[in-house]
Amino acid sequence: MSAVLQARDLGKKYGKRWALRECTVDIPAGHVVGLVGPNGAGKTTLLKLAAGQLTPTSGTIAVLGGRPTGDPAQLARIGFVAQDTPVYAGLSVADHLRLGARLNPGWDAALARERVERLGLDPRHRAGKLSGGQRAQLALTLGLAKRPELLILDEPVAALDPLARREFLQGLMEAVAEHELSVVLSSHLVSDLERTCDYLIVLVGSRVRLAGQVDDLLATHHRLTGPRRDPGRLPAGQHVVSASHTDRQSTFVIRTGDPIHDPAWAVSRLTLEDLVLAYMEGPAPAQGRPVLEVQR
């Protein structure tokens, strides 16, 4: 499995504040990767570092096997749609396509034109007068038409209404299917990612709390509800992710590859959102302990 993004002890400091610290993460190629985490977890910083917009303060990062130093060849391989999907308010839609065509040797003019037509954007329209959804679509078009190997999107749908969200993500999925590119998509809402992503990374406080294919994650995590019990008394193969107790009852979220035989438990499946929340709420892994990873 080749990695599109590989970070080792990656850190970025703004003044005295660390925005990202000792982040070690591998993102495999050929996936639509969802990067989730609470606000301030370092998602934006990690993605900006990957796009070559920032230089690391410490550690190393490799994207598509190269260091994102901002040289033209590397820039051409990575598409980046920044937070709030910025576009030039004073430039028309056609101007944006022209900008892309002039600044990217690998520009796919047919793709860009066709996408703009399909979206129903008037090329003469100024970008400043587009709706949020249309603006996001325009930014996505710019990112796609440069034909990158990796497309990075930082909270692309955070400011959109539910309908525009769905349209945007649908458009993204179609493009992924058509052009076979890897995608890294960040969000602080799991529901955005549930339909789109097949790989999930949970980032909390600069640390990867969970990484793995969505199917595997859902298959190996269970919610157990039953009479009150001490977590230490669970079988060895069952790792407790989170635990909550009432006077009589205990609820555990556990990870295990083995079937659960204990008849005392009511076993239920978790949604992706439950799973992510369990990891975000759960205790931080101790320093130096290997990061929990679920892989096939």
Place this chain on the structure above:
Amino acid sequence: MIWLTWRQFRVAAATTAAALVVLAVALALTGPELASDYSAGITACTRDGGCAHFFDRFFDDYQAPFQAATVVVLVLPALIGLFWGAPLITRELEAGTHLLVWNQSITRARWLAVKLTVTGLAAAAAAGLCSLAVTWWSAPLDKSAAPGFTLMDPLVFGARAIVPMAYAAFAFVLGVTAGLIVRRTLPAMALTLAVFAAAQIVMPLTVRPHLLPPVSSSFELGPDNVDSFNKSGDEAFPQVILDEAIPGHTGAWVLSSRLTDPSGHVVGGDGAPVTVRVSMTSGPCAPSQQAQDPAQGFDACIAEINRLGYRQEAIYQPFERFWPLQWIETGIYVLVTAGLAGLCFWWIRRRLS
């Protein structure tokens, strides 16, 4: 990249061009009349020998438009720094569009290089055209200007010939640098204005006088360099006020004009009245002599003061140095501009990431 630069710049460029066209039309309409007034006046005054009087009258008549045109040339570079330079990068940072454009397949150094070159050349061209038009228009006035408004005087010097181009390039790159460092448009504009104004004050006051070693020399007193000669009732001796002018060096930039006494000591000057120990009771300066023929009496009295050993001790830059000083100052501003541009390239790669 040139296309994008032009696309983002064209509104500002068109606005400036329109303003320059208005200025050029105004100057073109009034210039020929000004020139013909001048040549007619010169022909008349050389015939009857009252050219000094003609110059005064002519300059007085046109002083308001002369000063306005000069101010336009002085202010234009500052405006370019404020409205072209400072927002160049802050505008992108504030809208987040730097993340869009810096992720196209082009390095940000190249992006900056094209922006600086295209807009910087436009800035220099705008200031150059403006200065050219005003220099052409005001040529007759520059020849007849009153002391304080001659070509070599600080304010006028900065509004003629080639230095305005260098000021504009400097102001523009200064604005870009300020924008890169403070990252917000309004503070960047304020910083640009403050630094540019400071440079425009410091340069003529402390740097320009020493760009070439100034000439210092002493001159006999005469009508050219004596402004007035008075005696108030109860003083024993009269007082002399020196002009900021050098006999035989019309149009020189006078840095200091002081009076020395017979023993060679400086006794004062630079516009302040100085007591001259010349007898007022007898000799050419006595009021009885003056009363007979005021014009001749003045000359005779000045001759007497010269005979006693009083001299004008002047430090100045002769008018012939107008072009050398223009070139040197242009060179200095170009160097500083290049230095700032280098800082911008370093900053955009190292600090803005």
